Amino acid sequence: VAGYMIANDLSERGWQMERGGQWSKGKSAPGFCPLGPWLVTKDEIPDPQALWLRTDINARRKQDGTTADMVFGVAHMVAYLSQFMALAPADIILTGTPAGVGLGRGEFLAAGDLMDLSIQGLGRQSVRLI
Numbered sequence: 001v002a003g004y005m006i007a008n009d010l011s012e013r014g015w016q017m018e019r020g021g022q023w024s025k026g027k028s029a030p031g032f033c034p035l036g037p038w039l040v041t042k043d044e045i046p047d048p049q050a051l052w053l054r055t056d057i058n059a060r061r062k063q064d065g066t067t068a069d070m071v072f073g074v075a076h077m078v079a080y081l082s083q084f085m086a087l088a089p090a091d092i093i094l095t096g097t098p099a100g101v102g103l104g105r106g107e108f109l110a111a112g113d114l115m116d117l118s119i120q121g122l123g124r125q126s127v128r129l130i
Contacts (some may be wrong), residue, residue: 004045052064
């Protein structure tokens with residue numbers, strides 16, 4: 001692991017749900033999965049399982065959790081993935097998110113919505129949907 005950064009794992013649920021629910025087609029549009037604002041090196045994050053993570057949509061808190069709540073830790077994910085794929089420098093692994101994703105609540109984003117994501121020690125990312 002070289003470091004950590006915010007990844008906004010956007011989904012177009014309409015594309016995902018039509019004709020069988022293929023997950024990848026709803027995550028592959030240009031501009032999906034914005035990263036950053038920067039890569040924070042591993043030495044600057046003593047414990048990746050102890051970071052606060054928040055998501056606000058249009059200034060309303062939707063997620064407020066910690067990486068300690070993740071089902072699997074970073075080391076476990078790297079070890080597991082290494083069993084069936086060759087990981088190389090610059091590969092990016094998305095670790096998941098705490099409770100609060102829109103699909104579970106039946107809430108979906110719309111053009112003009114402002115997403116503000118922050119993770120303790122990693123910075124803040126703002127994305128306005130078009």
